[in-house]
Amino acid sequence: MKTGSGGRSGKRFVVVGGGVTGCVLAERIKQRHPDSAVTLLEGSSTLGGLSVRSEPDPIGWDRFYHVVTPQDVMLIDWLRRLGVDDRLRWRGAHTGFYADETLHRFDTPLDFLRFPPLNLVDKGRLGASILYASRISDGTPLWNITASDWLRKISGDTVYRKFWEPLLRAKLGSAHQDVAATFIWSTIRRLYATRQAEGRREAFGYISGGYAPVFTAAEHYLSRLGVTVRKSAPVEHISDGPDGSTRIRTRDGSELLADRVVYTGPSRFLPKLCQEMSVPESLLTRAHQLRYLGVLCMVVKLTRAFCPYYVLNLTDPGLPFTGVIGLTTLVDPVETGGHHLVYLPRYLPDDDADFDKPDEAFVEPFLSALERIGSRRGFRRDEILLTKVFRSRFVSPIAVLGYDKLRLPIPLVPSRLYLLNTGRILGGTLNNSQMIEEAERGLDEILA
Ligand SMILES: Cc1cc2nc3c(=O)[nH]c(=O)nc-3n(C[C@H](O)[C@H](O)[C@H](O)COP(=O)(O)OP(=O)(O)OC[C@H]3O[C@@H](n4cnc5c(N)ncnc54)[C@H](O)[C@@H]3O)c2cc1C
Structure with a gap:
């Protein structure tokens, strides 16, 4: 026709x-x-x-x-x-870190000062490097250096390992080594702008x-x-x-x-x-x-909230997902039938063999890890109503x-x-x- x-x-x-x-x-x-x-x-x-x-x-x-x-x-x-x-x-939303088997709040400068994985000198270096990055207005030269080399240069090895690397892994999975510094520079600028606007506390929103x-x-x-x-x-x-x-x-x-x-x-x-x-x-x-970045993401429907954070960053590279997104800390649970939704994304390059595995292959490792993270808060498996895996192999090209x-x-x-x-x-x-x-x-x- x-x-x-x-x-x-x-x-x-x-x-x-x-x-x-x-x-x-x-x-x-x-x-x-x-x-x-x-x-x-x-x-x-x-x-x-x-x-x-x-x-x-x-x-x-x-x-x-x-x-x-x-x-x-x-x-x-x-x-x-x-x-x-x-x-x-518009609502407030909280960010946390899971490090040393503990959940740490990471919203305010005070939380930052209390953040146990980094000592005071590391914190000073991290603060200074974020300020430095946020003031760079032209990121073009940063296409020629990897994010990991650049971050090591401006923050030092310890801060890279304990702070930046987990964040990069959360966004890029195993592709985090290949990405150019421009990626993290523009992310810092976007987040920095959001934090500046957060004087109002309602810096995050969702669509009803x-x-x-x-x-x-x-x-x-x-x-x-x-x-x-x-x-x-x-x-x-x-x-x-x-x-x-x-x-x-x-x-x-x-x-x-x-x-x-x-x-x-x-x-x-x-x-x-x-x-x-x-x-x-x-x-x-x-x-x-x-090379494309893709995502595998398990959505878990729960009877009660998992943790108070919209984004929970993970510092442990052994976990099978790269972050925990507590959607219903931002979205009113009334919108989701009174239930709570947690998204467990795992970012990975398009040629990763995990894309060929069936959904069932992820259930046990993902739920065991969720149990481990939530153990101190008394999280139990019988709070889980439903799980579902979504995937997309070609989300966007990797910024190599x-x-x-x-x-x-x-x-x-x-x-x-x-x-x-x-x-x-x-x-x-x-x-x-x-x-x-x-x-x-x-x-x-x-x-x-
Ligand atoms: C895990 C994850 C989290 C995200 N979080 C956020 C967030 O917090 N905030 C935010 O603003 N955005 C977020 N996004 C991004 C957002 O969802 C969109 O991915 C993005 O804006 C890209 O939109 P797009 O229209 O360019 O591409 P896509 O959304 O990929 O749309 C492309 C469309 O083209 C269609 N198509 C492709 N090939 C063909 C073909 N041959 N014939 C006909 N149709 C075709 C596809 O079916 C698809 O509908 C997130 C994305 C992911 C994956």
């Missing part, structure tokens, strides 16, 4: 991928070119991508955990456009109902704008079409012709998707070689040394095929607001 995509007075745009990036791109393209036909193709049965709700299982929240900060201005503005900004709830109502609103909003939204439409081939057009074929065999296509999924799929298209070989090789040069350009085939995905982020942590910013910034190139 071949379907045209609207009249020829305006251009035909196809956006592939209905996560936040694809939704914002489709919106902005339609707004800038109202007479164009804009189609959004999403492979799964709901919009939302990695922010999507966990359904139909009874976890009753997003598959992965999401926090909103006051710095997420692009996200907050998008929620306002969708008419769901009244769902934002999670991301499900946001993407329901996004679908209605896009339809009202005149964007055609097609779900359960995984794109399998992008190829050269007639008269300089581009042909998009979905799994059910439907074909669509477009003047411009924007792909927002993982770059690693590009070589297969575009094998019949004239994308420069050098770009496809680069796309193939990018020189990634600023390896990053793929937005135009893959100028005037025809464009790429705007999580690989745009140079350093720093992936988040929805940042992706909206990248989408807005990339529009000029896509529409040029």
